[in-house]
Amino acid sequence: MSTFADTEALSTVRDLVRWGASRFAEAGLHFGHGTDNALDEAYFLTLHALHLPFDLPAVYLESAVTTRERDAVLRLLRLRVSSRKPAAYLIGRIRFAGLEFEVDERVLIPRSPIGELIERGFEPWLQQAPARVLDLCAGSGCIGIATAAVFEYAEVDLAEIDAAALTVCRRNIALHGVGERVRAVRSDVYDGLGEARYELIVANPPYVPVAEWRALQPEYRHEPRMALAAGDDGMDVVARILHGAVDRLQPGGVLICEVGGSVDEFETRWPRLPVTWIEFDRGGDGVFTIGREALKEAL
Incomplete structure (x- = not known):
């Protein structure tokens, strides 16, 4: 060597x-x-x-x-x-959706293909600009803050259970000067948001099965385990997001959620859920969208 x-x-x-x-x-x-x-x-x-x-x-x-x-x-x-x-x-920094964000080992490193959706205004999945947006499992806040940059009149909630991650969220809110429209909220999925409802919910939750997390390369061990691993099939948090989304979405609202490489696990749990898997021009997969009404009928 x-x-x-x-x-x-x-x-x-x-x-x-x-x-x-x-x-x-x-x-x-x-x-x-x-x-x-x-x-x-x-x-x-x-x-x-x-x-x-x-x-x-x-x-x-x-x-x-x-x-x-x-x-x-x-x-x-x-x-x-x-x-x-x-x-x-x-x-200590990384670019996501055309913007720079502060990161450290308190948060997952931004890399979601959802960044491409943000850059194109979530077309064609949104018919009009949302008034309120929820970024679930926000981590660094990159998804919600970048969405606020695209929809300049939207109010955005960054929901995150971990207090340490929320500190990074707030630093990034200040970095981009969006504190008047974007707030970081300590919330266990929806538990912590009061009665708020949204036109758009975007989520990049933990979705890695625990056995797969244990086998990950050392680089991933520097990221918070709770941001990656979620039960035997990786779907524990995704299940809570799905089952609570109907009550949190406005009529006509849309849920967009990433499950990454756990598409098989998702489809095993919800084989008849009428989600649409989004295709990306710049690579990446495992992101689905579903409207409130379709979700309400299916669950």
Whole structure:
């Protein structure tokens, strides 16, 4: 196995990115928290350490780095290998739906394909802009805050059971200056929301079966277990979302919920539920939508 010695020959930004990608591949790191390969992960970490924008023009990759800059990059790249922390936690921020959010190990790293839906205003699933939106199992608040950015008159509730995660939610509300319309609420699914009702409920709940969670790569162990694992089939929280949604949606309202790789488990529990599985242009799956009236009739 290669060591971290003999790095004095690394003189440019491109050299550092290449070196980092090689070491990541050599160490067998896992990617899936904003990037899906060693090269992109090394690129983002290198540019962060150099205080450069991630959309850096390619010509600057040939720029020479100082000894101090090289050492800063190498420290961060080495930390990625030794800690197995995803890059987003090492950087402390990540982009989602065109916006930047603060993240740390109190919250799941934003990566949901729901971001693509947000960017297109949830078309064609919404017929008009919603007045009130609920982001269930909000974590960092990225889904609800990004939705508020698209629907500039909507009031958005970020519902999250974990007090530590709510702290991150509130930091992101402040970061984006949406405190007049967006509130973070400590709520166990719907228990904590009073009598509020919504035109749109968006949920990215925990949906990983416990046995699968135990077998996940080390990178996932840095994320809160309660944001990932949910019972033997992963559907414990999803069941509560479904069975309470009718009373929380306004007439004509829509539920959009992610179950990721647990589609089979979902369909085993609810084989006749008339959900529509959403297709994405940029990849990702396991997100369904269903209207209030169809849900009421089926359950």
